[in-house]
Amino acid sequence: MNTSRLLVAVAACVSLAACATTSYVDGKIAASEQRQTALIYEQNTQIAGLEKRFTEVLERAIDKLAGVAGEPKLTKVSQSFTVQYAVNATSVPAPVKAQIAEIAATLLASDKPFFIEIQGHTDTTGSARNNERVGAKRAEAVRQAFRANGVPLRSMSAISFGSSQPLVDETSEEDRQTNRRVEILIMQ
Structure with a gap:
């Protein structure tokens, strides 16, 4: 045990x-x-x-x-121009075509890269859909005027804001005239 x-x-x-x-x-x-x-x-x-x-x-x-691959680094708006329009007008007025030719020649002669943003605007009369269409036609007409003067399409954009970005409140026909425009912004 x-x-x-x-x-x-x-x-x-x-x-x-x-x-x-x-x-x-x-x-x-x-x-x-x-x-x-x-x-x-x-x-x-x-x-x-x-x-x-x-x-x-x-x-x-x-x-x-930046700039090597065709995408220049553009930092600021160096110039801006405004073109006024009559009601529903979309073609570029003759005096403006001459100004566009001068601007294009100056930009193309420069060594600096550039980009042009073309913004179409309308007054608030009419439908939003129609205003968008009219703004787009205005911007595209200006873009084609630059293209006709040798500016490559890759150096531009055309956009419509319709009546969404008025410069002034519309209380008179004069105010509506102010808002019917194309703004040309040149960035360098």
């Missing part, structure tokens, strides 16, 4: 020796979680640094390529 008691006692000692206390296990888990959290933080910091450097390099590359 002594042998069996001795075996039971040895088995109990071995079993108890393999057991750890809850606080010991919790301490080990907490330490492991702290190391893991620190590693994650360090990796996130490294990733953020790499993203920042990548963005800076990309922005520098874009700035260097």
Whole structure:
């Protein structure tokens, strides 16, 4: 019997020796979680640094390529012109065609890149749909006048704002006349 008691006692000692206390296990888990959290933080910091450097390099590359790939970096409106129109008129008046020829010749003779934005506007009379159409026809007519004078289509855009961007509130026919226009914005 002594042998069996001795075996039971040895088995109990071995079993108890393999057991750890809850606080010991919790301490080990907490330490492991702290190391893991620190590693994650360090990796996130490294990733953020790499993203920042990548963005800076990309922005520098874009700035260097501006103008090289046919997309000049145009930062401001250097000139603007306004052409007034009669009610529902969409063709470019003859005196304006002469001015467009002069502007085109000046731009084409310059070494500076340029872009022309042509904005068609109307007064508030008529439907929104009709005003959008009339504004588009006005802008396109001016764009074609520039094209006829050698300005490439890639250097221009024509857009209609219809009656959505009036210069003045319309309380008289004179006010409506002011709002019937094409604005020519030259960016360099």
